[in-house]
Amino acid sequence: MQLTFVLSLFVLLCAPLASADTPPAEMRALLMTGYGGSEVLKLDEVATPTPASGEVRIRVHAAAVNPIDWKIRTGKLQRNYGVKLPYIPGRDVAGTIDAVGSGVTRWKAGDTVVAVTDGGTLAEYVIAPAENVARKPAKLTFEEAAGIPTASLAAWRTLITNGDIKKGQRVLIHGGAGGVGSTAVQLAHWRGAHVIATASARNHEYLKSIGADEVIDYRTTRFEDVVKNVDVVLDTVGGDTLQRSPAVLREGGTLLTIVGIPPAQACSERKLRCPTPSTATNEQPGEELTKLGQLFDNGALKMQVEATFPLAQAAQALELSETGRARGKIIVQVIE
Known part of the structure; x- marks a missing residue:
């Protein structure tokens, strides 16, 4: 019995401890379960995503709300911008990289960043293409930095x-x-x-x-x-x-x-130059975000945050955006 106890103790002491940074198997996220008003949004738990090749996973500190988020929710963009339900809204994020996929060499766990995605930022973790990521401006809080990408x-x-x-x-x-x-x-x-x-x-x-x-x-x-x-x-x-x-x-x-x-x-x-609206560019989003970040850091640009909501009230953040009366950005604070 004494030998069994000693062996058990040895196994316990030698077993690797779970890292404090190891993400949980599930995370909290705002889920859109259909098209309509705020009733189609609910806070729930879903599987924590894993980055694929060329991607990074970001621990979300803060995310911004944009008009496209509530327009997707209403179904107004369903013809040209359909999403697979359930869908996690949000395109803008500021946070800390906690994992990188194969082939990613520029970024590492612990880097504080901003990024733009095709959705999923109103959650505790989000996946972003590595080329859509830039360093968080040092002079901005995570809440301020989250307001940069889309707008x-x-x-x-x-x-x-x-x-x-x-x-x-x-x-x-x-x-x-x-x-x-x-x-x-x-x-x-x-x-x-x-x-x-x-x-x-x-x-x-x-x-x-x-x-x-x-x-x-x-x-x-x-x-x-x-x-x-x-x-x-x-x-x-x-x-x-x-x-x-x-x-x-x-x-x-x-x-x-x-x-x-x-x-x-x-x-x-009137012989005007009237280009059709286009977001086409020869640069990667991360390169553009880097240039913008430098302007925020040197004071040429300032970020105005109109309101901040916790993740549990993210649906209300979309409602405020829908009024069209916000000054500057509406932010969802995920790490409070």
Whole structure:
């Protein structure tokens, strides 16, 4: 009996201890179980994903909510952006890499990063392609950094890559206080443009603080009554706003939009450059996020967080986004 006890003790002492960083077999996640309102969302436990070749797994500290998340939930994008149910919403993440797949050499466990994905960030762990990952800006919290990917990439690709904004140009940005708009205002200011933005009155001082030279209250003033002959318009609103925008551009000016299709007849009549909305780029998302991260670190860009929700209330974060009244970004804090 004594020998059995000694052998048992030896086995116990020599057995490897489970690492504190070893992920659980299951994780908490916000699941979309169908299409509709918030009733189709529920917090549940699912299997923790494993990274495949070329992928990394990120322990999620914080994730951002974007309009695409609630549009997917409602089914509005089902024709062109169908998802397999149950689906975990969320595209933006800031966190710590805890595992890498084969072939990944740039990243290692322990790296703090931001990344953009095709979904799955409203959970405790998420998988991301290695080329979609960049180092978290050192000067930002995880909550602030989580707000960068989707909105800032849209602003960067539209204004900088496609629009090639230049010093001295006059730029009108519709929806300047939103996630994309607020980054666009700062990027245009960084490039040396004269920035005009539309927003509700409560956001005027905020927009001036991040680089807007003029702000128009869209609720009381029609922008075409006070703006003429601008070089570039960036529309983040769509609908009637997009249709009315050609009138304020100089002949040969540029109409950029992230929502809807520019009015072809007006673009032709005024000889405008009206590219179809596109996120096509020759760079990997991680490369673009690295450039954006440097601008956040050197103070050229600042992140505005409108509200923060715990993962258990992530459905409410999508509801706030759906109102269209948020200033800056809406964040879900996974590690509290």
